Amino acid sequence: MAHLRESAEKALKMLRTLPRVQLSNIRPNPNSKKNTKRGRAQHSGDKHGAGNKGSGQRQNYMRLGYETGNNPFYLRFPYEPYYKGHHLRRQYPPISLLQLQVLLDTNRIDSKQPIDITTLCNSGLLRLQPASMEYGFQLTDEGIDRFKAKICIEVQHAKESVIAAIERNGGVIRTAYYDPRSLQAMVNPSKWFEKGVPIPKRLLPPQDAVEYYTSAKNRGYLADPEEISKERLVLAQKYGYELPRIEDDPDYEMLISQKDARQIFYGLEPGWVIGLKDKLIIKSKSLPEEQANREEKS
Amino acid sequence: MLNLLNKSKSILIPALRNTTVRSTHDAVKEATPLVEVAAPTPPLILPQNWSQYEPVNRSLARQVWIENIDAIPERKLGLIELHPDVFATQPRVDVIQENVEWQRKYRYVSFAHTKTRAEVRGGGRKPWPQKGMGRARHGSIRSPLFRGGGVAHGPRSPTTHFYMLPFFKRVMGLTATLSVKLAQDDLHIIDSVDVPTRDPEFFKELIKERNWGPSVLIVDKDDIFPENICYATDALGYVNLMPSYGLNIYSMLKHDTLVLTVNAVKHIEERLLYQMNRTDATAKGGKFKLDQV
Numbered sequence: 220m221a222h223l224r225e226s227a228e229k230a231l232k233m234l235r236t237l238p239r240v241q242l243s244n245i246r247p248n249p250n251s252k253k254n255t256k257r258g259r260a261q262h263s264g265d266k267h268g269a270g271n272k273g274s275g276q277r278q279n280y281m282r283l284g285y286e287t288g289n290n291p292f293y294l295r296f297p298y299e300p301y302y303k304g305h306h307l308r309r310q311y312p313p314i315s316l317l318q319l320q321v322l323l324d325t326n327r328i329d330s331k332q333p334i335d336i337t338t339l340c341n342s343g344l345l346r347l348q349p350a351s352m353e354y355g356f357q358l359t360d361e362g363i364d365r366f367k368a369k370i371c372i373e374v375q376h377a378k379e380s381v382i383a384a385i386e387r388n389g390g391v392i393r394t395a396y397y398d399p400r401s402l403q404a405m406v407n408p409s410k411w412f413e414k415g416v417p418i419p420k421r422l423l424p425p426q427d428a429v430e431y432y433t434s435a436k437n438r439g440y441l442a443d444p445e446e447i448s449k450e451r452l453v454l455a456q457k458y459g460y461e462l463p464r465i466e467d468d469p470d471y472e473m474l475i476s477q478k479d480a481r482q483i484f485y486g487l488e489p490g491w492v493i494g495l496k497d498k499l500i501i502k503s504k505s506l507p508e509e510q511a512n513r514e515e516k517s
Numbered sequence: 518m519l520n521l522l523n524k525s526k527s528i529l530i531p532a533l534r535n536t537t538v539r540s541t542h543d544a545v546k547e548a549t550p551l552v553e554v555a556a557p558t559p560p561l562i563l564p565q566n567w568s569q570y571e572p573v574n575r576s577l578a579r580q581v582w583i584e585n586i587d588a589i590p591e592r593k594l595g596l597i598e599l600h601p602d603v604f605a606t607q608p609r610v611d612v613i614q615e616n617v618e619w620q621r622k623y624r625y626v627s628f629a630h631t632k633t634r635a636e637v638r639g640g641g642r643k644p645w646p647q648k649g650m651g652r653a654r655h656g657s658i659r660s661p662l663f664r665g666g667g668v669a670h671g672p673r674s675p676t677t678h679f680y681m682l683p684f685f686k687r688v689m690g691l692t693a694t695l696s697v698k699l700a701q702d703d704l705h706i707i708d709s710v711d712v713p714t715r716d717p718e719f720f721k722e723l724i725k726e727r728n729w730g731p732s733v734l735i736v737d738k739d740d741i742f743p744e745n746i747c748y749a750t751d752a753l754g755y756v757n758l759m760p761s762y763g764l765n766i767y768s769m770l771k772h773d774t775l776v777l778t779v780n781a782v783k784h785i786e787e788r789l790l791y792q793m794n795r796t797d798a799t800a801k802g803g804k805f806k807l808d809q810v
Contacts, residue, residue, distance in 0.1 A: 224577070227607040231700040234608055239730075240697050242770050245614040257670055327796070343796035 309354040309428075311376050312347065314339070316384060317362025323370070333371040333476050333485060336397065336405045349402035358392075360384070371474045373440075376431075382438055383454050389463040391474045395440040396424035396432050401483045408484065412493045417503070420481045420489040441480060561595025561708060563779065570600065570790040577601040579699060583779060586707045589723050594708050597779060599699070602692065603789050608700065609693040616690035616766040619682040627678065631671030634659045640666070681805035688792045694766045695785075698775045703730060705776045710737045710758075715748035720756050730773020736761055738780040761785050 238244065258264040269276040284293045322328045327342045336355060339345045347353050355375030363380060369389040377385075377394060385392040397405065401421045404411040424432050424441075432439035435446030455462035465474050481489055492501040561583050572578055579599040585592045599605075634640065640659025647654050655662070661669040682690075698704040705727075712719065724733060732755040735746070740760035750756045759768065761781040769775055777785070795801065 223607070224574070227605065227696075228577075230608050231605060231696060234697060234700045235702070237701075239701055239703065239773065240608075240610065240613070240770065241773075242617060242767070245610055245617065245770075247614050247618070248611045251611075343799060346799075 306352070308352065310352050311355055311357035312353055313359045314345065314356050314374075315359045315361035316366040316381060319358070319370075319372075320362060320366055320368060323368045330368055330370050331470065331473065333373065333473060335373040335395075335478075335485070336402065337408055337484065340406050347402065347406050349399045349406060353402075354399070355395075355397055355402065358385075369468075369470070369474075371476065373478070377438070379436070379454070380458070383458040383460070386451055386454065386462065387458070387460045389465060389468060389474075391465065393438050393440050393477060394432060395478070396421075396428055397483070398422040404483055409495065412495050415492060415494075417492045418483060418487055418489050421483050423480070440477070561597075561779075563595065563597040565598045565600070565783075565786075567600055567786075567790065570602070570794055572601050574601070577605055579604050581699070581704070581706050583706050583708050586709070586723075586776075587711060587713055589719070589726050591727050597706060597782065599782065600786050600790060602793060603786050604692075604695050604699050604704075606689075606692045606696045608697045609689060610697075612686055612690050613693050613697070613766055613770070615682060616687060616694075617770065619680070619687075620765060620767040622678045623680060625678045627672060627676040628674045629672035629676075630674030631668035633669075633671075634661060634667030637665070637667045684801050684805075685792075685798070688789060690766050691764065691785075692789060692793075694769045695775075698769060703774050705729070705774065706782060707776055707778055710735065710746055710778055711743055712745045712749055715745050717749050717752040720749050720753060724756075724774075729776075731755055732772040733757070733774045733776055734759060734768055734772035735776045736764060736781045736785075737778045738784045 234240070258267060266276065274280045281287070284291050286292070319328075322342060322344065323330050327344060328334060328338055332338065336347060339356060340347055345356070347356070357376035358372070358374045358378070358381045360378055360381050363384045366384050367388060370385065371391045372385065373393045373395050375394060375396065377392060382392050398421065400419055404418070423429075429441075431437055433441045435442040435450045438447060438450070451462055465471055468474060476485070478485060483489070487493070487500075488502075490503055493499075494501060563583075565578075578601050580596055581599055582593045583595040583597055585594055634657065637659040640657040642657075644655050644658050645652060657663075657666075659666045661667060695704070720733075723729075724731065734757050735750070736759045738761050740762075742758050746758065750758055755772075757768075757772065761777075761784045764785060792801075
């Protein structure tokens with residue numbers, strides 16, 4: 220950026236000797252203005268660039284892809300099985316560890332708070348489109364050597380080496396499943412709360428994802444916490460680093476904060492209605508199910 | 518606050534560290550003995566701490582004198598620091614031109630109107646038979662080919678020329694114009710907008726004395742100005758008052774000199790820096806939607 224600064228300084232210095240910039244002496248960039256007038260007479264007029272007869276002048280063109288009779292390219296192949304069902308497969312847009320580090324260093328994301336999809340989307344730099352079969356973010360290993368932040372992060376998929384990189388720095392990583400409806404709420408919470416609909420329950424993962432999210436190796440949110448601690452040790456030994464004790468960490472409370480399997484937002488339970496304008500949280504009294512739950516808890 | 522300024526240690530700008538309140542007062546006495554200065558006030562040194570929008574390079578911040586408007590001869594009342602990202606950016610004259618063009622065009626409605634062949638009176642009947650006349654074949658005497666016929670692709674009233682220049686181009690236009698004004702010595706900063714008389718002659722003399730351009734735009738934060746300045750500038754068409762929310766590129770270029778109050782400067786800087794550093798820029802920079810809830 221130094222050269223931009225220098226050119227700005229140079230230009231401003233030049234302006235001191237040039238005439239005053241006024242409405243009468245400014246003009247547009249060269250070639251930015253195209254002539255919108257209709258052609259008349261000899262040049263651009265007469266046939267107006269359409270030539271003589273034929274489909275060019277008569278605007279009676281052949282359909283796109285037509286190859287004047289032979290079997291066209293777009294009809295030659297009856298099916299392409301390698302794309303079968305691609306529109307139904309779950310997608311996980313990637314975030315690299317490098318990107319994450321940059322976001323943390325430039326204060327776009329607060330490392331003192333747990334990080335989930337909502338945090339990442341609120342930064343304004345990452346977008347998730349649940350409607351396009353995007354089920355969350357996956358953490359990739361680009362920039363793994365330079366990753367030095369201690370964070371509590373929740374993604375939807377992460378490689379073993381990435382998990383190791385985060386735990387090595389004293390952080391906590393979990394993989395969690397969110398169904399598309401919950402994702403829609405998470406991606407733009409304020410827009411979703413404006414609907415005035417009670418917060419839904421997060422659904423459990425589909426059949427083919429259950430194995431992934433119940434395994435401690437993947438730090439799944441449905442896995443046994445005991446197993447996860449064991450796997451942390453195993454990974455530390457595998458990758459050759461000393462596992463830091465998060466119990467001794469001053470941010471211990473934040474690092475171990477985890478959402479319930481049915482919870483979408485931190486601190487908010489399903490069934491609550493959020494009133495943004497009046498800054499209220501409305502909890503239902505009447506549903507017997509919830510009353511029972513509340514009694515159980517207390 | 519006054520005690521704070523009295524101590525030379527707390528003066529943050531290196532160049533002014535050796536000055537004290539007394540030396541400023543003496544300078545005023547020496548320079549202009551005729552001016553009736555009410556009471557010697559300590560210098561208004563305003564090093565700005567842009568808490569959220571700290572410039573990358575502090576040394577590029579511009580320092581501008583704060584002048585008086587309560588008397589005709591110029592007196593320097595103090596100093597203010599201006600953020601380089603607002604007052605020392607690249608002077609993008611092409612972006613300035615686009616903004617001026619936009620300001621001119623977006624409100625413009627063209628009322629030029631021509632009649633088509635269907636609207637011109639007459640021309641329903643075939644003028645002469647298709648064949649046998651030895652003449653060109655025609656269907657109506659009001660076709661565009663005919664003298665007195667309709668116009669084929671003429672203007673149709675009313676035609677709007679509304680369009681929105683991308684948001685960040687408009688922001689860049691403002692910062693570029695402010696930078697241009699400052700660089701070309703057409704920017705002055707005054708402490709407040711309180712003028713001693715209602716007489717328009719006061720302004721005429723002031724502009725002549727200080728060599729300000731014949732046309733002056735005075736910008737304050739609020740849209741309510743004191744009585745005196747309103748009466749004084751009413752009579753003069755080339756001295757105009759404006760609240761800071763009305764600041765626009767066309768007006769800044771139309772008037773030779775731009776005069777801002779300290780409050781206006783702070784407000785403009787804060788707003789422009791907020792827009793330049795907002796995190797939801799992608800949402801703001803998208804297509805302009807007219808009807809939005």
